[in-house]
Amino acid sequence: MSQTAAYPVDPRIHVDADHLLKLGPKSRAISLLPRQPARSILNGRHASRLRGRGLNFEELRNYLPGDDIRTIDWKVTARTGEPHVRVYTEERDRPALLLVDQRVSMFFGTQVYMKSVIAAEAAAIAAHRVLGQGDRVGGIVFGDSDVAEHRPQRRPAALTRFLSSVGALNSNLRATLRDEPTVALNDVLKQAARIAHTNTLVCVFSDFNGLNEVSEKLLSRLSALNDLILFNISDPSSRELAPNLRLTVSDGDRQIELDSSDPDLSHRIRTALEDRLVQLQSWSRRYGFPVVPLTTAEPTLDQLLKLFGHPGGPR
Incomplete structure (x- = not known):
């Protein structure tokens, strides 16, 4: 008997390409277009900043x-x-570029799901929706030492390749430290800027580990020429760390594992996570791009339906 058959994959911890491909029908109830349902998180002050088609x-x-x-x-x-x-x-063509963080810092969750699973599923649902409305979709999937680039295309086969990359990196995640240098978030943002020249929908699915002042310049540049949406994926433990948790954190160049059983260290970790969110929200107000919160405590689709869904849409 194969190891896969003996130990089925728990979709709360890991997802593969088959799982992500099956999310297609569920994507029809989601809208990432500028003209949003009244209850959508994008309806309101951010709506005018989302260009849509030119x-x-x-x-x-x-x-x-x-x-x-x-x-x-x-x-x-x-x-x-x-x-x-x-x-x-x-314009008939409005490509989308989806940046999917699958670094080891994303392999964490104290509630129901891993952050890496929420990112993978949310990106997959968005990718299905973009292709379903006739636009090109591609992305950059990045782990600790691997980066897979997929230029936007309007073909189901290209979507399958993109989701296969997401599934492959997600399936390889383990709660262990890597000897290799971690892939920096800023390097991925620079790579995105080389692909998304203008009027591209750029979505980033990440916990934004490694965010710094350089990130602000890169994000502002992306948002000036494109429609930028940041999906900030967090775990409820960021508000109150449980004892004896081991967290992997990064400054964008180096990463280290920390033990939350130390009260002083636990306080500093919580403060750093709060500061990161404050920084994102500040940039959101300054540059006009939305920051969409996603949590590991709820199913991905349920959260997206609350944030972007059409009443009565398929589930």
């Missing part, structure tokens, strides 16, 4: 009754003596 100039023609006067080209009208309007069509 407009391409199509033609210049004579004004017709019913045309929006805001489309009148006054220079051409003055030159010809007849009112002319500029006609635009909506």
Whole structure:
């Protein structure tokens, strides 16, 4: 009997490509578009900052009754003596780039799920939704020593390859330290900027371990040219650490395992996690991109439905 058959995979701890592919039908109730349901987290102050599809100039023609006067080209009208309007069509292509953190710091959870599982499932649901609405989807999946880049494509086979990368890195996660240097979050953000030139939906699924002042510059640059959404994945223990927990933390270059049974160390860990959230929220207000909270205490789909779902959508 194979090891897999003897010990079935617990989807709260690890997920594979097959599991992620089966999330497709559930994605139809989710919307990541700028025009959001009234109860969506993106409805409100962030809505105007999400561009959605752009407009391409199509033609210049004579004004017709019913045309929006805001489309009148006054220079051409003055030159010809007849009112002319500029006609635009909506861009058909709006690619999405999904950054999925599968580093060892994500292999943690004190409630129901690992942070790495929440990130993998949320990214998979988003990927299915983007492809389902006819747009290109790709991503960057990164672990402690591996980075898999998938350029946005509009093909189911490309989606399968992307989700296979997510599943592979997720399945390899173990609660052990790595000898190799950890992949820095900032390096992945730089890589994303080289792919997402303009008008791309960029979603980052991470606990943002290793966030620093360089991250602010990279995130502001991404949000200036694209639609940026940060999915901040946390565990309830960040508010009150349970005793005898072992946490892996990183400063972006080095990582170390810490024991929360030390009261002073526990306080410093909790403060550092709180400071990270405050920093993200500050940048969110400054640059206008949303920070979406996801927790290990609830199923991924249930959380996304609360945040982005359409009433009565399929579950």
